[in-house]
Amino acid sequence: MLKDITLGQYFPADSVVHRLDPRTKLVLLIMYIVAVFIVKDIWVFGLVLGFMLFMTAMSKVPLNYVLKAIKPMRLLLPLMFLLNLFMIRTGDTIVSWRFITITTGGVRQALFIVLRLIALVTGASLLTLTTTPVSLTEGLERLLSPLKIIKFPAHELAMMMTIALRFIPTLLEEADKIMKAQLARGADLESGNIFKRAKAMLPILIPLFVNSFRRAEELALAMESRCYHGGEGRTRLKVLKFGWRDLWAILIMAALIAAVVILQSNLDIDGYIIGLLRPLWTRSA
Amino acid sequence: MPxxxxxxxYTYQSGSVNAFTALKDIxxxxxxxxxxxxxxxTGSGKSTLIQQLNGLMQPTSGRVIVDGYDMSDKKQRAKGRSLVGMVFQxxxxxxxxxxxxxxxxxGPRNMKLDNDEIDRRVREAMRLVGLDFDEFxxxxxxELSGGEKRRTALAGIIAMYPKYLVLDEPMAGLDPAGRRAVLEMIDGFRSQLGCAVVMVSHSMDDIARSAEKVVVLRxxxxxxxxxxxxxxxxxDELYxxxxxxxxxxxxxxxxxRRGLLLPHGIYTNEALAAALAEYKGGRGNA
Structure with missing residues (x-):
């Protein structure tokens, strides 16, 4: 039943993007998010989306895998679009009918919010599609390690993430077994109102928690008996290497941000296009 | 009714690339x-088979009929399931x-029994698994020990008075005294409740002691x-x-193989001892 759920959506392939250092990919994502947020011109946004498509092509991940990330937002996106379309009243008025008013500012803002969300979610999902959870946490640990000076527990945080990810399938399998054991005792999980159903989950949740605590204790014991004592002085089997490839990737991303800034400070394509279209609504008004 | x-x-994830047929033409x-x-x-399909018996899994093809209830049908399954008690490992x-x-x-509460009947059954079940009522x-x-937990789990199923008791390796991880106690308990339920028992076990000694019918899956x-x-x-084939x-x-x-002329079909220690005594007696007399 529960085993069908897939978590950690890594897509195995051999590509330049897959081979990038996880730290580089994390930094790239942050830079990409910055780029997404500084764009103020819809047509310059095409540059950012184009870059996204370029990275997807380089990663050899099928485009529909990346686009799957948008699926959970299929309700949110239209809602955001409509809210912005009707609520924002700046620029020229295009339509004004009873209480509905649509302005050029509203159209722009609505398009923007949708494009931004899509760009952010697909970018983040490209990261998890091309990076295994383990190397991702390792990259995070290394990126955060300078913060150790101010006693930030970077290693512990990464270790906790690794352990949590490792035990998700185990927990799912166990939940499945417990569910079966209680169903065999006549537990009814499907009927009744929401409170009844929540109460019916107790016979499943309690053994799940009890077993998790026990396993956590056993895991801690097993780690300690192999002399685990935190991150200090710990070496790695696979040492992360920052290579030319990574430098290039960061330079390209920096170039993208620069292009965005220069383009939109020198050109006002949106304003130009709105100007071109203006006769359409001034005539009808 | 049987x-x-x-x-x-039964095929796991049928239709996908990972499809795996665990049971074939049973x-x-x-x-x-x-x-x-x-x-x-391990992996011969024992666990999958016993989960079919009370409808926790449904056949990909073929039928499982418990006392006339077809376990593939959602409504009939609930009735069939109440007849089959299942104890997990x-x-x-x-x-x-x-x-x-x-x-x-x-379990009895889920069967919507009245409180007196529930109380009677819980006491009876605890007595049958050897848990002292006042103490436990x-x-x-x-806060129970491993063996006591297993007894409690067993009692939870026994109290439902199943017509068929299905046990998945009930002796796993128990010491010899614990194994013997569980086997004696199972014999006890059978004689007192008259239920049928399906027991999965790795230990053939345990099966040899009590089973009337043995099914070998491969x-x-x-x-x-x-x-x-x-x-x-x-x-030899089993080996x-x-x-x-x-x-x-x-x-x-x-x-x-060493030349002792023992009869075939010996599989319990008692039968072996008897055969050996007879063999020695026979030679002594000759």
Whole structure:
């Protein structure tokens, strides 16, 4: 039943993007998010989306895998679009009918919010599609390690993430077994109102928690008996290497941000296009 | 009425690339009051098969009929399921309530019995598994020892008075005294409640002691099925399959190879001892 759920959506392939250092990919994502947020011109946004498509092509991940990330937002996106379309009243008025008013500012803002969300979610999902959870946490640990000076527990945080990810399938399998054991005792999980159903989950949740605590204790014991004592002085089997490839990737991303800034400070394509279209609504008004 | 399994085939994730057929063309009947031992190496489909018996899994093709209820049908399944009590390998997957008493009464409460009947059944079940009522009823199931937990889990199923009791390796992880106690308990339920028992076990010695019928699974198919005498005379074949025939059957086979003229079909220690005594007596007389 529960085993069908897939978590950690890594897509195995051999590509330049897959081979990038996880730290580089994390930094790239942050830079990409910055780029997404500084764009103020819809047509310059095409540059950012184009870059996204370029990275997807380089990663050899099928485009529909990346686009799957948008699926959970299929309700949110239209809602955001409509809210912005009707609520924002700046620029020229295009339509004004009873209480509905649509302005050029509203159209722009609505398009923007949708494009931004899509760009952010697909970018983040490209990261998890091309990076295994383990190397991702390792990259995070290394990126955060300078913060150790101010006693930030970077290693512990990464270790906790690794352990949590490792035990998700185990927990799912166990939940499945417990569910079966209680169903065999006549537990009814499907009927009744929401409170009844929540109460019916107790016979499943309690053994799940009890077993998790026990396993956590056993895991801690097993780690300690192999002399685990935190991150200090710990070496790695696979040492992360920052290579030319990574430098290039960061330079390209920096170039993208620069292009965005220069383009939109020198050109006002949106304003130009709105100007071109203006006769359409001034005539009808 | 019996449990009838007809042409049962079960495929995990059927239709996908990972499709794996765990059971193929199983035909089996479990009669009222019968003690069936189910053996097979790891991955032979034992667990999948017993989960079909109370509808936790449904056949990909073929049928499972429990006392006339078709387990593929959602409405009939609930009725069929109430006849089949299922005890899983680890009691930790089952115990959840504040006290042993409440935990054991979970099943009967789900059956919507009245309180007097529930109380009577819980006391009866605790007596049958050898848990002292005054000592254990108000204890938390989480502070029990491993053996006591297993007894509590068993009692939780017994209290539902199943017509068929299905046990998945009930002796796993118990010491010899614990194993013997569990086996004696199972015999106790059978004589007092008159239920049929289906027991999965790796230990053929345990199966040899009580089963009336033995089913050997191999790669999802019934390799052979018959009385313990018939099955354990195949000691060498079982050994080849990676299973451990009962000690007495192996010993008898070894002794025969050394030239002792012992009769065939010995699979319990008692039978072996008797045969050896007779053999010695026979020679002494000659």
């Amino acid at each position: 449990i009838v399994i007809e042409k049962l085939t 035909d089996l009947t479990i009669k009222d009051g019968e003690f069936v031992g189910l053996i097979g190496h 680890y009691p930790d997957y089952q115990l959840f309530d504040e006290t042993v008493y409440k935990d054991i009464s979970f 009823a108000e204890k938390s199931p989480f 790669d999802g198919r019934i390799f052979t099925c018959g009385t313990p005498q018939e099955i354990f005379s195949l000691a 080849e399959m990676g299973l451990e025939p009962p000690f007495a059957a192996r010993m008898a086979s070894d002794l025969r």
